[in-house]
Amino acid sequence: MRLAVRGKLRLADVVFVTCGDCNIPEPDFGSQSAPWLERIGFIVHQANNSIRMRIIIAFAAAVAFAACAPEPTTPSSESLAGVWTSSAHLYSLSDFRLSLVQEPRGIVSGSWSAKSDSVDGGCLPSTDCEESGDVIGRNTVAQVEIQLLGAGRFEGSHVEQNQLRGIYVVGESFDTITFVRTGQ
Numbered sequence: 001m002r003l004a005v006r007g008k009l010r011l012a013d014v015v016f017v018t019c020g021d022c023n024i025p026e027p028d029f030g031s032q033s034a035p036w037l038e039r040i041g042f043i044v045h046q047a048n049n050s051i052r053m054r055i056i057i058a059f060a061a062a063v064a065f066a067a068c069a070p071e072p073t074t075p076s077s078e079s080l081a082g083v084w085t086s087s088a089h090l091y092s093l094s095d096f097r098l099s100l101v102q103e104p105r106g107i108v109s110g111s112w113s114a115k116s117d118s119v120d121g122g123c124l125p126s127t128d129c130e131e132s133g134d135v136i137g138r139n140t141v142a143q144v145e146i147q148l149l150g151a152g153r154f155e156g157s158h159v160e161q162n163q164l165r166g167i168y169v170v171g172e173s174f175d176t177i178t179f180v181r182t183g184q
Helices: 009-024 033-067
Strands: 082-090 094-103 109-116 128-137 144-148 151-158 161-171 173-183
Touching: 082 161, 094 128, 094 144, 094 173, 109 144, 128 151, 151 173
Parallel strands: none
Antiparallel strands: 082 094, 082 173, 094 109, 109 128, 128 144, 144 151, 151 161, 161 173
16 A cells, blocks of 8 residues: 655644554644655555565465475485494493394384393393394384384484484483494
């Protein structure tokens, strides 16, 4: 909306035009001359259009981006195949080693091993025992989920080509862990 003015501009006319859209009542200033107010009205009008246009553009870009992105459950194109290790000491396990194979549909399988310092697991005090088991999981666009059968599970993401970062969950408790690919 552009105000076309011929002759003198009254303050009441400009306030009525610029503030009518924002529900501010029109003050009664009589017929005072206000040439400077025409510029303010134009600037406010342009700023409102600019903000609206930016919102519309941002919304359209978000919709377009979301339409192009894969579903979060889509299998990841990056393979987790290889040997992954972590020197973390979580609960009674340390020196984790995962040997993973990945199928084309994101299914991950393989085996895990770790040193155990658990006396309950049959290890003598100050002696490290080796624990091991099978692995099953999946690698999706959104996250990596790997069950270390008999030991817990890893939930995280493939943050770099040779790095997995996330949490190691046992029962209701969890701690952070990072795995590094050390071999194929």
